Amino acid sequence: MFxxxxxxxxxxxxxxxxxGVVVAFQNYNMFDLTNVHFIGFKNxxxxxxxxxxxxxxxxxxxxxxxxxxxLLQFLxxxxxxxxxxxxxxxxxxxxxxxxxxxxxxxxxxGLIWSWLFNGQAGLVNDLLIRFHVIEKPIGFLSxxxxxxxxxxxxxxxxxxxxxGIMLLAALQSVPNDLYEAAIIDGAGAARRLFSxxxxxxxxxxxxxxxxxxxxxxNFPDIIYAMxxxxxxxxxxxxxxxxxxxxxxxxxxxxxxxxxxxxxxLLGVYSVIYLQxxxxxxxx
Amino acid sequence: xxVHMKTALKSLSVLFLLVAFAMMPLYSQxxxxxxxxxxxxxxxxxxxxxxxxxxxxxxxQDIIADYEKLxxxxxxxxxxxxxxxxxxxxxxxxxxxxxxxxxxxxxxxIKQFVNNKKIIDLTPYLEKWDEYKDLLPxxxxxxxxxxxxxxxxxxxxxxxxxxxxxxxxxxxxxxxxPKTLDEMYADAKNITGKVAGQYGYGFRGKxxxxxxxxxxxxxxxxxxxxxxxxxxxxxEFSFNxxxxxxxxxxxxxxxxxAAPSDSVNWGFNEQVNGFISxxxxxxxxxxxxxxxxxxxxxxxxxTVIPMPVGKSGKAYLDYGFAGLGIPTxxxxxxxxxxxxxxxxxxxxxxxxxxxxGPLPVHASTYQTDPFFSSGVYKAWETEMxxxxxxxxxKYPLESAKYPAWAQTEEPSMQAFVLGQTQVDDLxxxxxxxxx
Numbered sequence: 001m002f003x004x005x006x007x008x009x010x011x012x013x014x015x016x017x018x019x020g021v022v023v024a025f026q027n028y029n030m031f032d033l034t035n036v037h038f039i040g041f042k043n044x045x046x047x048x049x050x051x052x053x054x055x056x057x058x059x060x061x062x063x064x065x066x067x068x069x070x071l072l073q074f075l076x077x078x079x080x081x082x083x084x085x086x087x088x089x090x091x092x093x094x095x096x097x098x099x100x101x102x103x104x105x106x107x108x109x110g111l112i113w114s115w116l117f118n119g120q121a122g123l124v125n126d127l128l129i130r131f132h133v134i135e136k137p138i139g140f141l142s143x144x145x146x147x148x149x150x151x152x153x154x155x156x157x158x159x160x161x162x163x164g165i166m167l168l169a170a171l172q173s174v175p176n177d178l179y180e181a182a183i184i185d186g187a188g189a190a191r192r193l194f195s196x197x198x199x200x201x202x203x204x205x206x207x208x209x210x211x212x213x214x215x216x217x218n219f220p221d222i223i224y225a226m227x228x229x230x231x232x233x234x235x236x237x238x239x240x241x242x243x244x245x246x247x248x249x250x251x252x253x254x255x256x257x258x259x260x261x262x263x264x265l266l267g268v269y270s271v272i273y274l275q276x277x278x279x280x281x282x283x
Numbered sequence: 284x285x286v287h288m289k290t291a292l293k294s295l296s297v298l299f300l301l302v303a304f305a306m307m308p309l310y311s312q313x314x315x316x317x318x319x320x321x322x323x324x325x326x327x328x329x330x331x332x333x334x335x336x337x338x339x340x341x342x343x344q345d346i347i348a349d350y351e352k353l354x355x356x357x358x359x360x361x362x363x364x365x366x367x368x369x370x371x372x373x374x375x376x377x378x379x380x381x382x383x384x385x386x387x388x389x390x391x392x393i394k395q396f397v398n399n400k401k402i403i404d405l406t407p408y409l410e411k412w413d414e415y416k417d418l419l420p421x422x423x424x425x426x427x428x429x430x431x432x433x434x435x436x437x438x439x440x441x442x443x444x445x446x447x448x449x450x451x452x453x454x455x456x457x458x459x460x461p462k463t464l465d466e467m468y469a470d471a472k473n474i475t476g477k478v479a480g481q482y483g484y485g486f487r488g489k490x491x492x493x494x495x496x497x498x499x500x501x502x503x504x505x506x507x508x509x510x511x512x513x514x515x516x517x518x519e520f521s522f523n524x525x526x527x528x529x530x531x532x533x534x535x536x537x538x539x540x541a542a543p544s545d546s547v548n549w550g551f552n553e554q555v556n557g558f559i560s561x562x563x564x565x566x567x568x569x570x571x572x573x574x575x576x577x578x579x580x581x582x583x584x585x586t587v588i589p590m591p592v593g594k595s596g597k598a599y600l601d602y603g604f605a606g607l608g609i610p611t612x613x614x615x616x617x618x619x620x621x622x623x624x625x626x627x628x629x630x631x632x633x634x635x636x637x638x639x640g641p642l643p644v645h646a647s648t649y650q651t652d653p654f655f656s657s658g659v660y661k662a663w664e665t666e667m668x669x670x671x672x673x674x675x676x677k678y679p680l681e682s683a684k685y686p687a688w689a690q691t692e693e694p695s696m697q698a699f700v701l702g703q704t705q706v707d708d709l710x711x712x713x714x715x716x717x718x
Contacts, residue, residue: 030374030395030399030686031394031395031398031683031686032398032399032683033378033398033399034398034399034400051712051715052690052691052694052695052712052716053690053691053694118545119543119544119545119548120480120543120545120562139543139544139545139547139548141545141548142488142544142545142546142547142548143544144701144703227548228489229694230489230547230548230693230694230697231488231547231548231694231697231701232694232697232698232701232703233694244690247371248686248687248689248690249686249687249690250371250374250395250686251686251687
């Protein structure tokens with residue numbers, strides 16, 4: 001019974017994974033394919049000590065990107081889920097409209113938003129100037145001060161529906177008796193939210209946050225389409241660095257090394273995260 | 284049916300589907316030879332282009348159709364991957380030893396193909412070619428880029444020229460074209476800001492920007508080596524000279540005073556858009572841009588002039604090129620060569636270049652065809668016929684450090700023009716890279 005599933009996983013997931021890890025330890029680059037051999041940890045050393053693209057800066061960018069995208073997506077998604085919980089007229093259509101951004105391709109979203117954020121003729125600049133918020137247009141994607149917040153804004157626009165959908169489903173599973181009991185006990189709306197709702201859907205929150213963290217870390221599409229890591233590496237995250245190593249520099253070894261680093265970091269993070277989450281639950 | 288039978292059948296069908304799916308690549312083989320029932324043997328050649336664009340692909344297909352009419356026993360299968368991934372796709376195809384017969388090779392991919400032993404030496408074919416002597420010396424030099432051996436036959440040259448919106452400049456009272464870089468910088472800065480949204484120079488901030496910035500900055504250095512633009516004749520690193528450092532500062536000044544701040548993110552498309560919209564009336568670009576601009580602007584609105592010279596009295600130009608080669612995996616190299624010699628023959632090459640834009644590779648074309656020495660092409664004709672003023676230099680394409688250079692130079696130059704790095708630090712970083 002397990003055989004077909006196992007064959008599928010082995011062929012399409014575990015074999016490429018193992019091969020990828022092996023490549024991380026080889027000097028596999030397009031320039032010299034006839035001479036592929038093992039070079040130990042050299043790829044890792046080169047990537048981390050690269051003076052031209054500070055690895056530390058890219059790492060911090062990744063954390064900034066993930067943390068703020070996650071926080072805003074979660075908060076807005078939660079608000080959305082709370083709003084949609086009770087039926088109202090047109091709820092079906094409204095739900096469809098709000099959730100459609102999740103169906104779009106990240107790369108296409110990046111292209112559209114890079115025009116919206118365009119520094120001369122973009123819609124965002126136009127609106128800000130019309131409402132007298134700013135006087136001169138801002139180069140959202142070309143000014144290192146604004147580039148990161150612009151791509152994060154786009155990511156939030158894209159990712160809210162995920163939390164909306166997952167949290168809505170969780171919210172709808174909270175039994176009404178609990179709320180009735182709380183109301184009888186005199187709990188207000190806020191109290192009900194923090195003492196009844198959130199604890200009840202905590203498992204969903206824990207797993208969606210973890211899942212989404214991993215997805216956001218590995219989500220280069222929007223950044224690639226809008227700034228490709230620029231300007232001056234301000235929006236370069238680990239996954240866009242990996243893409244550029246492979247497709248611009250044709251260095252598969254170093255690209256694979258970055259992939260292994262991402263995988264290790266996410267693995268360690270997941271373990272710690274789940275331990276902490278379980279502890280808070282258990283006691 | 285019993286339960287066990289059902290589940291067994293289910294597993295079997297899933298396994299069968301998996302196997303069929305996994306074997307799909309086998310069904311997508313390249314072209315195979317087919318033998319005609321009578322007469323000559325039919326040959327199918329596979330041709331992979333990499334500079335894909337809808338208009339150019341159409342022109343290629345027309346050329347192929349003409350060739351097939353002349354050679355009814357030959358069919359040519361054109362594969363046109365999208366431009367952004369084409370180099371990668373071709374590298375993959377060559378490395379998996381797919382049977383290809385004609386491939387488009389570029390100046391920055393040829394070293395890699397030769398290193399991995401994927402394309403053949405064309406010397407035996409060139410020796411017997413009657414049009415070989417008609418090729419420009421530049422063409423022969425480009426062909427022999429790697430190991431002084433011709434691994435490709437160049438078809439197109441891409442040499443920078445200065446595109447100028449004469450109508451926009453006339454609006455501000457500028458009617459004389461700049462002959463030196465100082466003049467061009469001054470003009471660009473003069474008109475910036477005269478009207479809201481008016482700038483002077485189409486700054487290239489992204490996507491191998493060094494190909495343009497190097498020419499503007501190093502033109503002030505008198506003794507750049509022809510074999511490596513990054514070394515002077517004395518062996519110094521080109522940017523580590525007082526002239527180059529002053530020039531870098533002037534380039535940063537140009538960005539600050541004559542280019543939109545957004546342009547630190549400008550690639551090819553944005554540069555051309557800026558020119559067509561009139562925002563940035565000075566544009567440094569290759570001749571294949573002519574057809575793109577010609578589609579949106581009237582001939583009276585713009586012109587092309589030779590690159591203005593620097594304080595050295597010279598303008599350094601690098602010649603980008605693309606051409607055709609024959610992969611080692613080809614089973615029909617003779618037929619492949621026959622097609623290549625047809626496409627790159629003086630007549631076909633001239634016609635192709637006229638429609639697509641870049642410069643042709645035969646000396647006779649320039650002598651007999653007025654197209655390439657008139658109108659906007661006069662600029663390039665001037666550049667190619669005055670070697671003392673317009674000096675052709677080479678990039679170190681053979682160096683193992685070249686492929687990663689674009690990714691390294693881009694953010695460091697961006698940091699410099701944005702004021703985050705000082706000149707000396709920048710030059711130091713670059714010099715360390717090229718040691």
